[in-house]
Amino acid sequence: MWAHRCEVAVSGVGFSKVTRSAEIPLAAHALEAVKAAVEDSGLSMSDVDGLATYPELPATGHAVIDGVTIVSVNCMMAMLKLPNLSWHIQVETVNIGGAFQQAVNALLAGVCKYAVVWRAMHNPKGTYQNLPGTYAQGPAQFTAPYGFGGPGQGMAVAYTRWLETHGQSREKMATLAVTQRRHCHMNPHAYFHKQPLTREDYLSSRMVAYPFCLYDCDIPVQGAVAVVLTTAERARDLKPRPAYLAGYGQRLKFEVTGRIGSLSSYMDGGRSSSSLTWERSGFAPKDVDVAQIYDGFSASVIYGLESYGFCKEGEALDFIQNGRIELDGELPLNTFGGSLSTGRIHGLWHIIEGALQASGRAGERQVKDVNVSFVGASAPIVTGTTFIFVREPY
């Protein structure tokens, strides 16, 4: 077990307004979310002394403009002018979960006391994946000429492989989309809050990249979420009940850049990240009371459930049936609605919900008697990070 388990906790959380596309600069969303998280903690801005983010712009073919299409650490420093800032970082390999983990490490190292982590996501007006190129360079020279453009097709081929090798049918995924949408009706910050989705809507929706239909894809939005992390001791003195971090892990495998269609890349990534998390926390999948698993595309949940060890390979679409992932089910899943319902804010929202469920602060959608709260914060293939939050330190 990890010597530092339950020494760091999530305190406040914050959300910006989520809009379909950019109406105001992204920096305004990030600022709103960060201010809300600090206020939720009962702290003032001058207490914040650590900053971490992963600012990447997933929309391709659009200019990276700090404050408008991304919000970097530099941008946040310029906006906040923190008098006591003592540490900051921007990460690359493991996405926003990696930024969160670095903040944990900084707190454990004692180089900051109150770290803010945020994720701000831009949705440009017009085409999201702008792919006008006449030429294909680098690894794309072997994929782009065949119409492999956005991430959708890259994920779709792995899903087809999963479906056909396990003799499964994509129609079963309707349960995930519909259940998550129902969950988001109890999350006022979600983009699809109070907009119903039926099984029939899912089954009759237009195909995007088979086996993915429209409702297998999260919707690009403009918005930001933020979280305050601090040491467990300090967290106990703050306003909200802390969610203690019991363990974390990151993906330890990477297949060659440009390699697509490989299901093993998802499974190896998820297994390596989750086994660290199980080992460090001392928990096992059977101990988990509630789970948030990244769902930028629906199939990521399938790979997550299987590679993290919640069910056997090839069985995830059966595992999610018969009420198991409902709020009162055996494994309540993506209780905030997931990216499919909140909009594409990447994995920090999954982390936030995991923390809220652990601290009993999830409001209307709170799962009963939660102690162990699991989070898989991104697609396990390239950016996989996993976390366990607990209500009671041990």
Add this chain to the structure above:
Amino acid sequence: MSDWSKVARPIPVPNEWTKPFWDSAKQGVLSLQRCQACRRFQHPPYPTCVNCMAIDLAFEPVSGKGAIYTYTIMYHAGDKRFAAAVPYASIIVELDDAPGALMAANLLDAPYTEAKVGRRVEVTFERLNDDITLPQFRLEGFGVRQSRGAMSEESA
């Protein structure tokens, strides 16, 4: 059947390390990167052998026969370059000679509904311009069936 005639495929830009692949394809031969130490093929090409850490790599011809490892059917016409061919099958092929090396392609000369995991395919070549010829795949035996079809039409 997808109509590829109006598709403006992005043209691959070979670099120093990938040039032999494209030079070979231009001659109608599919060649993949092979480790000269452990003899394993890998694709896409990489600076080192990801199997044994050797750096001695060369491109060698392969038979061009294999199976569909997986596929997707593209319906979304957001990418205007490919809109004319929608819906079309983008496939991933695992070659008999190169297990584990996964190649992207389109399934040509067949309805997109013919794409299935495990279907046998063989390489064919699509000329893009004077410099670049694209390896592509079609169902195995397609060439033989074509010429037989042509002969029986002649005799009839």
